[in-house]
């Protein structure tokens with residue numbers, strides 16, 4: 001039996017990961033440790049709140065005592081999804097990014113070491129590699145070259161994880177994934193923002209010339225990657241995950257307009273993001289070869305399902321837009337102190 005401390009489990013990817021594990025492995029219990037920032041939403045896991053192998057603990061990964069107390073609940077493994085994750089916010093104020101992504105990771109690493117966990121998984125991002133030209137792919141050997149305060153904070157965390165593995169023998173692995181899409185993504189990110197605007201005939205903002213290239217992967221394919229890295233990843237190793245699905249932001253926008261039957265006049269070109277990375281593309285052959293991981297969802301199928309999910313879950317969206325989710329579920333959480 002494994003008891004996973006999943007941090008940031010009320011966010012987009014963490015909530016999909018928890019739902020997936022509870023549904024597929026009876027030998028896993030999950031403690032979801034999340035401090036509920038603006039991006040953390042208990043409604044993302046409303047369907048598992050009473051699951052016998054699930055427990056939510058409200059806590060902050062930068063708080064040493066809260067993290068230690070959570071580890072004492074019988075935790076065998078740590079999966080760290082908790083992060084400040086939106087690049088635009090990191091450009092406005094990098095403080096919370098350094099605090100949670102770097103210091104929070106350091107606190108978790110210390111606690112994981114003290115607690116003697118069997119495996120520590122750091123969920124990182126392809127953005128730590130920087131930007132590509134027209135050719136080539138990021139491999140695990142690509143030097144780190146983060147360009148935004150967000151990616152710099154994630155790269156800093158990755159270096160700490162590698163140092164703890166090397167210095168203290170902490171059994172830690174790092175995953176680096178490309179852009180995720182799917183249900184429960186906070187509607188400040190491209191796909192949910194555009195879908196929720198377009199269904200109401202509101203315009204969608206496209207940065208600069210829209211020619212930035214991103215590699216898209218369905219969130220569940222990322223979740224099975226993190227799971228594979230937890231189960232079979234070799235300590236000290238990094239594993240890339242991606243969708244082998246490169247799209248320019250403009251092409252993706254046009255696809256969304258077409259699928260929703262909306263006119264191109266809803267596109268608004270806006271000033272480009274400062275320091276905007278031009279192209280990301282991931283080589284995930286190592287994860288396929290060494291972890292036996294494989295993507296299951298094609299982009300066409302996954303995008304259609306995702307659009308339908310946002311259309312069918314108007315209450316979830318409305319709860320976020322009115323910030324009701326910040327208070328709705330307040331009584332449901334477990335405070336350790």
Ligand SMILES: NC(=O)c1ccc[n+]([C@@H]2O[C@H](COP(=O)([O-])OP(=O)(O)OC[C@H]3O[C@@H](n4cnc5c(N)ncnc54)[C@H](O)[C@@H]3O)[C@@H](O)[C@H]2O)c1
Pocket residue numbers: 007008009010011012013014033034035036037038039040041059060061062080081082083084085086100104123124125126154176177178179180181186
């Ligand atoms: N979204 C993507 O496309 C993508 C791609 C690759 C990697 N990642 C990485 O995956 C992880 C999850 O991303 P996401 O998109 O689900 O993010 P998200 O912003 O949707 O969720 C982050 C969660 O972390 C929680 N959190 C933030 N600070 C915390 C703290 N100090 N203590 C405890 N909890 C805290 C928030 O409340 C929220 O529930 C991040 O580490 C991110 O860097 C994301």
